Amino acid sequence: MSKKQVPRIKVDKIALKDISVFPLFKASLENSLFGAILAVVYLGIMLYIGLTYHVVGDYHVETDFFQAYVPSAKDILKGIWTIEDFRGPAYPSLLALFSIVFKDFFTAGIIVSTVTASLTLFFTFELIKKLFRSDIALIVVLLTALNKTFVQYSYTAGTDMTFNCFAAATIYFLLKDEQRSWVNIVLSALSASLAYLTRYNGIFVLAAIPVIITVFNIYKIEMKQRLIVSGGFVGSFFLFIAPWGFHSLNEKGSFFYNKNYLNIAYEMFGKGKMGWDQYWNVESSKYSSLSQVIFVDPGLFVSTLFKNMYEHLFSDLNLLVGWGIGVFFIAGIIGLWRYRPNARQSAFFTFGGLMFVVLLLVFYGERFSMYLIPVYTTFAVVPLTWERWRKIPFYNGLIVALVLIVWTAVGSYSFNRLNIDSGPKEIKVIADWFNANIKDTDESKIVVCRKPHIAYYINKTMKYFPYVNTFADLELETKKLKAEYFFYGLFEANMRPQFQSLLKPANAPAWLEPIAYTSTPPSVLYKVKY
Structure with missing residues (x-):
């Protein structure tokens, strides 16, 4: 008796674009309001946490808040625009505005940080959704929102989250549409100018954005048009910062007045060699310009940059995002040779890379690198969708993503439970x-x-x-x-x-x-x- 022939059924693999790291609530993820809802939920939760448990300002970054930002905000309310040595007027202006409504400056400072943190998550979700996919965007935003440093500076009164928000808005508006839009170019320049007027290291956008526009051709236009768009961005940026620049020129003698070269000098000549107070009270008076700091010892300047390249990256993976995410980030970097990002994705990563480079000039702090959290996590989450990983027995990208989210949340809770009420x-x-x-x-x-x-x-x-x-x-x-x-x-x-x-x-x-x-x-x- 002949064996019955079993018919062979052709089974096609699911297309890579259809593989979802987070296959639940697909319709909700595609809803145009989902990013805004995420931001509002985060806003409500963090406002409650910050205003309930963060009662006294800490001895870390909130020192600057009480010493510099509150007096500057008070001056602004009196019509006086004080020129501070290390930061511009954007944050004190926001603080002054919020203090009119909420009366107490410390309360206003917490609310400013929480609002800008929520906006950062909105810009991040919408951008990653456009550049990659909605499920990747959700995982990236959850890992960012639960990150211990991001949570800490969502309730900490200071410039960190405000700068983070403006930086995120800069690249969001630049990459929002695939076609050139002058409205978006101007909004990107406005966001960049506010980032600069919050922290002067935001000046890096003057190099970053023209490079992105001309090299990656994100709008698929001819070189002449790319140069025009770049010029439009730079021109708009200068137009927005001009009032403050001319005020600084009139009062201090420089359109770009600031003393951040002293922070660079500390990184080169002070860190590990003398106490903080000794440097700022005695040694810092020896330096009067960035060029002087560089040319006192050019070899040391260059070697410091290269040393910081390794040390900052290691610290980011260890302290900022943690090695759980760091391992997948490294996998994402290695996989670039095979899974190459498109032009717009490359632009997003390049913006983060240039942010990383400008931070090499100063001493390390996780808060300075906050913008890089979604950059690192995007690199880490994208490999979870790789087709070749589907061949690993029992592999499930959703399980891996959920483990990373829970691991991040537990670490964040443990850290912030101790720090939120650590003030004197x-x-x-x-x-x-x-x-x-x-x-x-x-x-x-x-x-x-x-x-x-x-x-x-x-x-x-x-x-x-x-x-x-x-x-x-x-x-x-x-x-x-x-x-x-x-x-x-x-x-x-x-x-x-x-x-x-x-x-x-x-x-x-x-x-x-x-x-x-x-x-x-x-x-x-x-x-x-x-």
């Missing part, structure tokens, strides 16, 4: 007592301190703790400043240990009268006696 609560205790009992509302009176928090919370003008070594010199310099109050806490004790006896009010010299103090941790607010 003893300062708030002293300030609350001072405001209730002393009731000195004269904002012009000076308090000497190493960190500006006490000045903010008792509404006084901060003057920097003198860089001296003896009590006699400390008294002399404090009285030169015409200080009314003097604060000494744990941070002051760490940076000026020679005066640690001031942590005990009973040991204070005759010219300092204790007003209020805490025991755990120790801190004292003094009145200066003349």
